[in-house]
Amino acid sequence: MAPQGIPLIDISPYLNSDSSAEIKAKVIDQVKSACSTYGFLQITGHGVPADTQRNMLDCCKTLFDLPQAQKDALSLKNNQARRGYERIGFYIGREIPPESAGFLRGPNQWPDLPDQAFHAPVTDYYEHMLRLTHHLLEMLVLALGYETENLTTLTAEPVMNLKLLHYPPHSSKDTRQFGAGAHTDFGTLTVLLQQPGKHGLEVYHAADDEWLSVPAVEDVFVVNMGDLIQKWTGGEYSSTRHRVINAADGDRYSVPCFYQGDLRATNPFKPGEVDGETVEMHIRRKFDQSYGLNGK
Ligand SMILES: O=C(O)CCC(=O)C(=O)O
Ligand SMILES: [Fe+2]
Numbered sequence: 001m002a003p004q005g006i007p008l009i010d011i012s013p014y015l016n017s018d019s020s021a022e023i024k025a026k027v028i029d030q031v032k033s034a035c036s037t038y039g040f041l042q043i044t045g046h047g048v049p050a051d052t053q054r055n056m057l058d059c060c061k062t063l064f065d066l067p068q069a070q071k072d073a074l075s076l077k078n079n080q081a082r083r084g085y086e087r088i089g090f091y092i093g094r095e096i097p098p099e100s101a102g103f104l105r106g107p108n109q110w111p112d113l114p115d116q117a118f119h120a121p122v123t124d125y126y127e128h129m130l131r132l133t134h135h136l137l138e139m140l141v142l143a144l145g146y147e148t149e150n151l152t153t154l155t156a157e158p159v160m161n162l163k164l165l166h167y168p169p170h171s172s173k174d175t176r177q178f179g180a181g182a183h184t185d186f187g188t189l190t191v192l193l194q195q196p197g198k199h200g201l202e203v204y205h206a207a208d209d210e211w212l213s214v215p216a217v218e219d220v221f222v223v224n225m226g227d228l229i230q231k232w233t234g235g236e237y238s239s240t241r242h243r244v245i246n247a248a249d250g251d252r253y254s255v256p257c258f259y260q261g262d263l264r265a266t267n268p269f270k271p272g273e274v275d276g277e278t279v280e281m282h283i284r285r286k287f288d289q290s291y292g293l294n295g296k
Pocket of ligand 1: 165180243254255256
């Protein structure tokens with residue numbers, strides 16, 4: 001049977017407080033099925049304004065257009081919380097003052113640009129991602145029969161990072177033009193914004209031994225499960241391999257948002273488990289295995 005492609009789900013009936021429990025349950029069921037079968041879904045009706053999305057992508061161009069020396073000066077190597085520039089992208093997380101910094105927590109490195117050209121739109125986008133990821137997590141927890149209260153610790157002071165990505169044009173000698181090699185995302189959940197029309201993302205569907213293309217469509221976010229949620233759900237939700245083949249003409253910008261969650265949290269799908277591996281332990285283990293290789 002030919003693969004049908006990654007399901008496209010309108011989540012607005014879930015977000016709408018006037019919706020009946022029945023209508024919400026239908027959306028939750030669709031989400032559950034996509035996460036089990038593919039580990040990926042595409043969403044519309046997510047409530048993130050079109051302007052917020054466009055401005056975020058404009059910020060990518062603004063940032064990567066800066067002179068190389070200016071970007072190098074913002075290297076994430078200078079930053080304890082791994083925020084800032086490296087060859088494959090630019091990381092921005094929750095702004096935490098230096099005196100409260102810790103593992104993956106601390107100040108960002110902001111480029112020297114007017115507030116409206118970068119900091120303000122990125123912060124706006126970040127806040128929208130926080131709301132959206134929390135709604136998605138609710139659906140994922142409800143879908144497996146748990147209460148949303150289980151998310152209280154995970155969502156308290158979540159680690160969540162935006163990675164601004166720039167794939168240069170094919171004419172460039174830079175090897176990044178070829179995209180991103182096959183990988184799984186190691187955190188909890190990823191919400192991906194792609195520049196409309198700049199296709200290239202492919203998802204491996206083991207059942208058919210096939211790579212499914214996921215188009216880059218305006219106002220559609222791609223959501224995927226990370227290794228942590230796969231582990232937490234005993235594989236019920238799968239963290240699926242994906243890759244990017246930069247098929248687009250010219251530059252391609254995209255912004256994955258990696259939600260890890262509060263570092264102190266344990267498995268929200270196993271509320272009774274008190275001494276399980278925390279989010280921090282999981283991330284440290286993944287870093288030890290792959291630090292510097294895929295840079296996440
Ligand atoms: O650029 C994309 O569309 C996806 C990037 C990705 O999968 C990642 O950075 O983990
Ligand atoms: Fe990824």
